[in-house]
Amino acid sequence: MLRQGAGQPIRVHLRLTLLVVDCRIMTARPTLQHFELHVLLAMLREKEETYSVPLVLTLEKRIGRPVAQAAVFIALRRLERKGLVVSRLDEPEGGRPRRYFKLTRQGLAALKAHRIEHARLWQGLDRLLGTRKV
Numbered sequence: 318m319l320r321q322g323a324g325q326p327i328r329v330h331l332r333l334t335l336l337v338v339d340c341r342i343m344t345a346r347p348t349l350q351h352f353e354l355h356v357l358l359a360m361l362r363e364k365e366e367t368y369s370v371p372l373v374l375t376l377e378k379r380i381g382r383p384v385a386q387a388a389v390f391i392a393l394r395r396l397e398r399k400g401l402v403v404s405r406l407d408e409p410e411g412g413r414p415r416r417y418f419k420l421t422r423q424g425l426a427a428l429k430a431h432r433i434e435h436a437r438l439w440q441g442l443d444r445l446l447g448t449r450k451v
Contacts, residue, residue, distance in 0.1 A: 393418050396424065401427055402419060
């Protein structure tokens, strides 16, 4: 205790304010274009590595409109640069080379994060749009 002249104690009142800061580390998630998300979802449906033709067929079936194979291949290359898919070139004897693509862990994590984000954004809007859940 501090003393103030003539033996009188000095009373000190300290008020501590505890400031709690949210310290969650935000990992940088690659930005996905709408069509890139569609391609990743089609890849997830294929379950294993795949190439552009089955992805085009899956997308056309699910979306209900034509999809250009070149657009899928361009999206796959962008996704590969972002680290969301990996590829390998298969060059069979007597056949045409074919590039196979596979989701990475980061790609799967991006899909999960987008699903949660989209679910939050859509929550409560079915009533406003006059639609029901699919």
